Amino acid sequence: MIRGIALATAGILFAAVTFAKAPAEKDPWWNPDEGRVFPASLDYPNANGTLRLLLDNGPMDTKDHPFFTAIGPNGRACVTCHQPADAMSLSAASARRQWERNGAKDPLFAASDGSNCPSLPQADAASHSLLIDHGLIRIARPWPVRDPMGKPIEADFTIEVVRDPSTCNLDPKYGLKTAGMISVFRRPRPVANFKYIEAMGFAYDPKAGMPLPVDPETGKPVSGNLMADGRVPSLRAQMRDAAGTHLAFLKTLDAQDMERILDFERRIYVAQQADATGGALDADGAKGGPRMLQVSEAGRLGSDGGIPVWSEFEAWEKMPEAQKAKLPPEVRAFRESVARGARVFREKTFLISDSAGINSPIGFGNPVRNSCVFCHNMSYMGMDVAPGQVDLGTTNQPFADPAPHLPLFRITCTGKPHPHYGRTILTSDPSFALTTGKCADVGRITLQTMRGLSARAPYFSNGSAKDLRGVIDYYERRYNIGYTEQEKQDLVNLMRAL
Template identity: 50%
Template sequence: MSLSVSTIQQRWRDTKGTDPLFAAIDGSNCPSLPQGKPESHSLLLEKGLIRIAMPWPPRPFNGKPIDPEFSIEVVRDPTGCNLDPEWGIDSPSSAISVFRRPRPVINIAHLMELPHGVPPFNNFFFNDAMPLPKGPDTGLTVPQQLMADGRGLTPKFQATDAALTHLQLFDALSDDDLEEIEAFERQIYGAQSFDNLAGDLTSPESPPGLGPQALVISPKARLGNNPLNKIFGEFSMWASTADESQEVQQDKVKAFKASVARGSEIFREVRFYISDVGMYNDKGLGNPFKRSCGSGCHNTLSMGMDLSPGFMDLGLNNFPWQNRRNDLPLFKITCRDDVLPQSFLGREIYTHDPGRALITGKCTDVGATMTQQLRGLAARAPYFAGGAAANLRELVDFYDRRFNIGYTEQEKADLVNFMRTL
């Protein structure tokens, strides 16, 4: 229930580019380009990116335009869509085109659950002490884990938005349609169930947290950053006391499983200094703040997303952390003098995707996105919202470089092997 580049490229070959996946409205670099040519769909074919047209000025879920705290200038526009007279920022419809990976449609039941023991749920807060929003259809507090920028508050709202924008339906989906879509989504649980080296990940000899069934029975919205509730369960049955012995080296399966067990330990326990992360280090935690992957941003039991919840800017879209990319549009954000600046990037920011700021219009939100679940990773490369990491090793390398962690080659391999079993 996700989308990989290998799948996209196979669909292009099988249908000669006629599959609905390659629709001009979102499956091409811009609807005004000549369709049916690979170069017009390069971001989808090479990075798995869907075009998202965000209204400018921003309109949050209630549809009312807001006065943004910043101006936005198109510095570079390789797809041509942001400066297009029909589809761009100066067009009659005035939109900003950003390009993002679709998030997987699995484990929605976990994504939509708020922590237990916080009655009433209306009192639950973001990690910056702001109250969570309320769903427009129920009036109940919602966790905002569905989409990277938080614009889809509920499965029904997300389906309505997708139907009108991506599918280009003339009429909104009916209430019955929305009920059926949400019921369908809430019953889907997904995780890696087989590995080419480890074999069946759902066998009795496998760690109990692996496989889709583990997500069906796992408690929802619980912290997994403690010894009693380890995020993805216990991997000790795969550990080996002779990691470097000749015997283990000859047994590739045993060596791989031992590597996975070490990777799970690194993920949970190895702490490093997290610094200059907008909407994280500026919330009273300290800068830098020492945490591990599992005790910080990926702490939800069985899922590995952020339970707080909280948007944050890891530098995936913004300079100087993200390597300059010539395939994506580049925007210059200039924040007004009378508003709070982006905590670590100031008032003048260069970004490939303003992220959450295209919803809220706030300078402090530039580049911020919501962390996502870590299940089924092996099947849905490339990674990050902009597809910047082609594989899991590049994902690990980004964090190692971003936070000066200093992982060894063995530790990087262990982390990759661990994540590919999730």
């Protein structure tokens, strides 16, 4: 075990900041059926420092464990798209590395959803460009819209394919007109920190003024914070959805398999543990890293009696000057930047406008003045305590960044016009509307955890922000916030420390 790390910054080698490192795997990629032991603590280096995973009651033998075992014919397991080194998600860099290693024979690039379309020549890298270059998995949604039980829902909009660079939406076998399927492309969501993701901070959905969704299996309300488009109510339903689509399982997961997967997913915590410049994120009074996630109460609203969001780093700002003076200048500057970024995140307000889930349907006013914590409000996690989906404009024109590699759909409302876009909407992903059949839900997407960001670029559901600065720049353009250059860098440093 390595007990310390020497940090090189601006050409100066120093070892004043040290941190204990957990064992790191020689090869960060986990193939199905390897039978590795998943330790209680596991570290992976990344461009910004070190990611750490903690497993309650670990270590765990993964031999024959259903999360790590290929059950279906495409050779995939759950771990294929939820890699430990990528914060239990999948980075575009990892996808590219696997292509360079194995090409199309790697299970990650299974034709069903690891390629732009199954009909394309699978040996060509161009047929997998959305996964290799952007870390995107193909999601095929039925049209007409169906509920979780498979019953058709009468939609109040029509959909037309305007642009189809993946070729799948106009494909004669897999396309919209022939197969009744709409292909959209999304980033895999992290499978970790579920104590927070499943937590219910409200007894209703304040974004819609409606009761919480109910799990039809248990009859109990659920958090609604699992999938980007809210298409499944629970982790069990998510497992069945993934088994039949991404994993192509020939058999239904039995109850024992599902319980073992649930047990693992609910025991794993992940966050950045150390920064390449700032050192250990739980040093000198700070409470960064995954340990705080592991031991803290979940589901608290930071602005309502809970711990203020990202207050884990307040100690760095309040450190006595004499103590700060003992730190290398680069370490001190980075830590002060992170603490400032946390305050900017909480305190800098701006006008939020034309965002469904915020300004409508029940609405807080349009515009409404608030800060980042209006939506990213859960202590220690930065996700939304309130369930439901929000349209930030990342997939809808005119707000979305140019994405010629993604499909483009024309949505035409047949009932009421959309409250912010009017009767016609151009979008690369209708998202929640493909679950509800409501035009007002076009582009609404479930917010996700902000932990482990350094390990899993690119960002947003469609991968439109290639790096953390791209996330800040998008929000600046979308809401005309007026961040200074220092504030932007402070926010980037905060996010890389999560």
